Amino acid sequence: MISGKKIVSSMILATLLGGALYANCDVNKGHNKGDKTHFSKDKFHKKSENGHFFGIFKELNLTSEQNEKIKKIIEDSRKDNKSINEAFTKDSFDKDKYSKIVSEKRDNMLKSQAEVLEKSYAILTPKQKEQLKVLLDLKAEKK
Structure with a gap:
C-alpha cells in the first residue's frame, strides 16, 4: 500500500x-517578460532599452489615423520577407536555401528599417517630430 x-x-x-x-x-x-514587449498586428508596444525604435512612437500621442498609417507601412515592409519555412519540405531540409534566406533577411533588415522609419517620420506633425527628438536625446543620456 x-x-x-x-x-x-x-x-x-x-x-x-x-x-x-x-x-x-x-x-x-511572451508579452510579460519583464518590461519588453513587441509590435503586434493590433498595437505598438514599448520595448525597453536596446529594443525596437517604434516603442518610442507610442509616447508621441499618435492619432488613430497615424497609428493605422504606420501599421500599414510596417506590414507592407514585411510582405516581401521570405520565410525560413521555404527551406523545409515534408521530409527534407535544404541547408543552402535556409542559409540564403537568412542571409538575405539580414542584409535587407537595416535597409527596410530605415525605409520604415523614414516613411513613419514623414507622418508625424512638426510638434511630434520635436518631441521625438527630445525623447531620443533623453534615451541617449540614460545610456
Missing part, C-alpha cells in the same frame, strides 16, 4: 510541475 507521505509528495510534485509548465507555455506569447 502507498503511504500517505508518498501520495502527498506526488501531489505536491504534480502541482509544481503543472505550475511550471503553465508559466512556460505560450499563453501570453
Whole structure:
C-alpha cells in the first residue's frame, strides 16, 4: 500500500510541475517578460532599452489615423520577407536555401528599417517630430 507521505509528495510534485509548465507555455506569447514587449498586428508596444525604435512612437500621442498609417507601412515592409519555412519540405531540409534566406533577411533588415522609419517620420506633425527628438536625446543620456 502507498503511504500517505508518498501520495502527498506526488501531489505536491504534480502541482509544481503543472505550475511550471503553465508559466512556460505560450499563453501570453511572451508579452510579460519583464518590461519588453513587441509590435503586434493590433498595437505598438514599448520595448525597453536596446529594443525596437517604434516603442518610442507610442509616447508621441499618435492619432488613430497615424497609428493605422504606420501599421500599414510596417506590414507592407514585411510582405516581401521570405520565410525560413521555404527551406523545409515534408521530409527534407535544404541547408543552402535556409542559409540564403537568412542571409538575405539580414542584409535587407537595416535597409527596410530605415525605409520604415523614414516613411513613419514623414507622418508625424512638426510638434511630434520635436518631441521625438527630445525623447531620443533623453534615451541617449540614460545610456
